[in-house]
Amino acid sequence: MSDEPAAALPEQLQRVHMVGIGGAGMSGLARILLARGGQVSGSDAKNGRGILELRTRGARIQIGHDPSALDQLPGGPSVVVTTHAAIPKTNPELVAARSRGIPVLLRPRVLAELMVGHRTLLIAGTHGKTSTTSMAVVALQSAGHDPSFAIGGELNESGTNAHHGNDGVFVAEADESDGSLLEYSPDVVVVTNIDVDHLDFFGSLDAYVAVFDDFADRIQPGGTLVICLDDPGAAALGGRVAQRLAARGVAVLGYGEGAYAASAPGVPNAARLISWEPRGVGAVASVVFDLPGADGAVERTISVTLPGKHMALNGIGATLGGVAVGGELSSVADGIGSFGGVHRRFEFRGSANGIDVVDDYAHHPTEVAAVLVAAREMISARASSVGRQGRVVAVFQPHLYSRTVDFADDFAAALDLADTAVVADVYGAREEPVPGVSGRLIIDRMTVPAVFAPDLSRLAGQVAELVRPGDVVLTLGAGDITMQGPEILTAIESGGGAAS
Template identity: 70%
Template sequence: MTAPVTPSQRLPNQLARVHMVGIGGAGMSGLARILLARGGEVSGSDAKDSRGLLALRTRGAQIHVGHDPAALDLLDGGPTVVVTTHAAIPKDNPELVAARERGVPILYRPQVLALLMDGYRTLLISGTHGKTSTTSMAVVALQHIGSDPSFAIGGELNESGTNAHHGSGDVFVAEADESDGSLLEYTPDVVVVTNIEVDHLDFFGTEDAYVEVFDSFAAHIRTGGTLVICLDDPGSAKLGGRVARSLADRGVTVLGYGSGVHADLAPDVPLVAELLEVAPRGAGSTTAIRLHPPLTGAAVERSLSVTLPGRHMALNALGALAGCVRTGQDPDAVAEGIEGFGGVHRRFELRGRAREVDVYDDYAHHPTEVRAVLSAARDVVTYNQGRVIAVFQPHLYSRTAEFAAEFAAALSLADEVVVADVFGARETPQPGVSGRLISDEVTVPAVFVPNMSEIADAVAQRARHGDVVLTIGAGDITMQAASILSALADDE
């Protein structure tokens, strides 16, 4: 059910009639849902039809399949603004060209999201890895409390099947994406930084430039707000070490979570959400935590069940807990909400079982993410004495060339590896760059299968009872999970 719109949530005139180029994308479709729920008129275009576009049409959006200047006339009076994205839509898109010719303002998605957040208490989750899972845990926890937050996340919640919502509460939860520097559009109340590890060099150019964007983002936190950093990650801890005193000078509190592995890098940051122990339990874990003031009145220990496996997910849960508490919520109620978290689409998502083989799917597309998800899979197979088979599709030619050795090392945590060819996304092929760069360096049995139609059979030939198969990557490798399950079933 859509929450009613209060006077403070009325759309600014600029957003009365919005045309969205690439409206079917994950972030754009979520934005469209919020705009529609708050009374805006929305039109849009996308390269092909989809179930997502059908869902938006049922909510009142006017959508054209294909990119055509005529799409700007779908709304009576034409759009008051055109919305696009940094990476996915080229600047010579015919609708963007027509908007410039007509003098219609063009905004990027984060600029519009920032306008929609105005008037809310905002909890934003940032970091190189773990944003979607941490944001989703925070949303589910707040929903459990009954606060009905508005939210915009990068994946669909299993509980609600959506990635965005206009809620009746006064809290807005969202991911703050650093990949193109767009997180600097926001002025948040509470920020959680999960980790910082160099990535997106195709945009930033240097590691220093990438790291610096997080310092700039921290400087955007409102007076009286909070920065929550993971003290088990050196990049995040170093951020706290650099900015804690300057933020304190203007009334921003900096707090830490984790077991404090790198607490020495942030001597001015107290560890307030402490991870004591992570005990694998089936496809999840039971963690022991200790909360300290100011999250609680006095130090208190408790257990926290996490439904997804791996220490990284336990840390994400702790970051979500700390972030929610700093928006004014009760710690015990938040913890209970996190324990009910049912997962996110494409984040260690169980897609099915066939021939006593469990097939999971995960969006991991950076070496650290791959390492984390395979470590989590290792926890799962200890219960059924099986093996881990990784089916990995590299994402972007630039990232493959930059991190081939690191990907190979991470994939070597599996027992067997199948590597697909590169999913180029927005990039054109680079000579000599293919999935073979990775498969040749893997230290466990590995095979390069460039033809996607052959992957399912290659996996079925290798899988045995009790194994866990993981399709991993940010591209269309997710579609292989169903094919693998079918191939396994055919072999029964």
């Protein structure tokens, strides 16, 4: 790996205007552009901590969307950057940019430009991208590296979602939701899982799965594809592409216990999980690493600071990815234990009256189920020491009307893993309301006790009436349900949660 800093920005990216600059992905891109000497302007619907932080770094940001936002940089921007999902094509700044002949690029295209000259590690999959990417970044940092990175959440260690590093490695998420991961030509790819999602864009499961095959074909010769052999979708991907990738000099490696290894014949299990034990809010995994070119297999212990077997698997995938871009196995594996979490991934928000409140971004049935299972395991481990078994209380906000319709049965089954649930109304995000589609669609299919809470101003009080000491409350969803954690704690402190 080179220790030289990345090359100067290409001319087109020296003056960039970003529509929706406060978003998780866009703000990270802005940080890297600024760190590499670019001029950045932007706009967003509202102020926030991220906006203020970017201003201190030199970005010029206007609140509100208006064509005048394009005039903040001397001479105007050389390019305008936007996102497919969050910003409509009718946005006045995008309309003005096109009328002025200013190129409009999607964020992944710009991120791909910033990766040029780096050895790239990209994390893909339906679930777990942010956590796995974050673990890989922290592990590499703990091992003495200084990678550039761009992730979809803020690392608890540094409080940032992006960084311009100096050792020639770039670590990032590869988002499949709109097919934009095909902008990248990576060296190393980790695929955590493949599960049906984003049917509003792809239209069918076959089309969704196909984008991962196409992405695997974009791995550079001499690179590596890492797949989870405990996920049927990821294992099947390995089975489909291993032979043709090998013909191009791309290694395909597996990890996990190997539950679906038969779907990937010929793919070696380079990191076999032999045991996993929950400890406190995390877990300890014993893994046998058998890496190509290594002098035999070696067993390593990996400590994970977040609960759930899925997080242990994410840690193993992150370790393999970190090693594939040049990290030393022992130091990278040890570095996983330095990971302190990421914003909105099983994030502890506080305790009141013996009740814990945790926030998580889970917004797909598989993610909701994994988080609730992890919470159950955490409570069981705690009960063995305190002698009292608490309950899992899920507070879920469906995200998107289309996803609610497509997965109503699956959401109900996932939430049935809780002891009781409160379901808010749908957070529509970019979608318009659909008659007859609400949180009730999920509740009507559930078997555990559940409460419909369409009014968020009353939700905290409804939760407080349900809970009792020893319970763990989880706010779940990709919308503004994250703001309810402090409200729930206040409501509990005011008299809720007192039942025995």
